[in-house]
Amino acid sequence: MVNDEDLIAEQLGADIGRVEPGYAPVDAVIRHGKAIKARRRAMVGSALAVAVVLGTALPLALSGHQDGAPSATATHRVTVDAPHKDGTGAAVFSGSIDGHAWNAPVEVLHQGGPGGRSACIMSFGNCVSGPPVATDPAAVSASSGPGQPDQYTVDFRADVKRVEIGLQNGQTLTLDPLPVSDHRIALFELPSGLHIRRITAYGADGKEVGFAIPFQQPGGASIAVTWDAPGAKPALSETSAQIASGVTPGSAGEEKWSVTAYVGPYGQCVVRSASQGGAVSQCVNRDAKPPVSLPFTRVKAKGTPYWLQSEIDTSVDHLDVAYSDGTTRHLTPTRVAGHAFVGIVVPVGLEVESVSTFDSSGRQLGVYTGDSVPAK
Numbered sequence: 001m002v003n004d005e006d007l008i009a010e011q012l013g014a015d016i017g018r019v020e021p022g023y024a025p026v027d028a029v030i031r032h033g034k035a036i037k038a039r040r041r042a043m044v045g046s047a048l049a050v051a052v053v054l055g056t057a058l059p060l061a062l063s064g065h066q067d068g069a070p071s072a073t074a075t076h077r078v079t080v081d082a083p084h085k086d087g088t089g090a091a092v093f094s095g096s097i098d099g100h101a102w103n104a105p106v107e108v109l110h111q112g113g114p115g116g117r118s119a120c121i122m123s124f125g126n127c128v129s130g131p132p133v134a135t136d137p138a139a140v141s142a143s144s145g146p147g148q149p150d151q152y153t154v155d156f157r158a159d160v161k162r163v164e165i166g167l168q169n170g171q172t173l174t175l176d177p178l179p180v181s182d183h184r185i186a187l188f189e190l191p192s193g194l195h196i197r198r199i200t201a202y203g204a205d206g207k208e209v210g211f212a213i214p215f216q217q218p219g220g221a222s223i224a225v226t227w228d229a230p231g232a233k234p235a236l237s238e239t240s241a242q243i244a245s246g247v248t249p250g251s252a253g254e255e256k257w258s259v260t261a262y263v264g265p266y267g268q269c270v271v272r273s274a275s276q277g278g279a280v281s282q283c284v285n286r287d288a289k290p291p292v293s294l295p296f297t298r299v300k301a302k303g304t305p306y307w308l309q310s311e312i313d314t315s316v317d318h319l320d321v322a323y324s325d326g327t328t329r330h331l332t333p334t335r336v337a338g339h340a341f342v343g344i345v346v347p348v349g350l351e352v353e354s355v356s357t358f359d360s361s362g363r364q365l366g367v368y369t370g371d372s373v374p375a376k
Helices: 004-011
Strands: 061-064 078-080 091-097 100-105 107-110 117-121 126-128 138-143 150-156 160-167 172-175 178-180 183-190 196-203 208-212 237-250 253-264 267-274 278-284 306-312 318-323 328-331 334-336 339-346 352-358 364-368
Touching: 078 172, 078 183, 091 178, 091 183, 117 183, 126 150, 138 196, 150 160, 160 183, 172 183, 237 334, 237 339, 253 306, 253 334, 253 339, 267 306, 267 339, 278 306, 318 339, 328 339
Parallel strands: none
Antiparallel strands: 061 237, 078 091, 091 100, 107 117, 117 126, 138 150, 150 183, 160 172, 160 196, 178 183, 196 208, 237 253, 253 267, 267 278, 306 339, 318 328, 318 352, 334 339, 352 364
């Protein structure tokens, strides 16, 4: 899925990464499309995007999801302090990584319209806005930059008293919320590459109300979009497959790109990566209903190509992507663990005019023309 921010960032050659909500927005992603930015690297890191650079994609490989054992990052020591308010009444969060202290004040910004207040953490590059969390126990977003720690924001549902963050190195961080604007939030930082293996939320009575197993972006922050009820036992296996790859003109010569799909306890994720432009990952809730077409924005690829990638309904056998020069690209979805995915790069100078989808008998399922509602 491509939106205006994607196109602007790519055409300007922006060296940043982000996570975007997909075809079925979930509470686990901060509202109003707030970006979950992730690090650009030579390795990386709902429809499906977090930006970071992925190395070699797996050719439909199964691997156990690491839910427990401490890793090489076990030498890191992370702390989180109790949140407080400073002399001006501003909320302040703090902690440390390997003995190096950090602190993050929260600024409340007033905007026009009903409910127009945002709690912004400038040092985290993130804002919490919109209505309070109402469905999932918490919404988790993250941001990071080259050489910087992964910075997480947790927005609590009203009945959630605390959230515990189980880390890859065996540590557990306990987060208590602080009311800010219309939200109850907590902040924490992790060393780059130290992943979260489990997020658990508890109510005022001390009982668990739900947990999430995040997607571990290669080289980027963890993404949590699917929450399970206490006692649930989601399958921990993870399957991935490269769904598309190629070479396109880039800002500094040819650019190799690939798109890889992941299916696991976290839901469905697609990671697109490029040798020059970094990567963007998109994750959706495990129960999200995929679209019957490939969503796109009717914008011409100027200067650099842009990517289209998404999970797609399993009833789709093949797609025809019509370009503005009169040519048509034929696509066959890649099947991964009972799901279907497609991904392409739109060449420079061209615009997608329509995407037609067909079932295995050749019957047309729909035509999407870039409008808000697909034409049948």
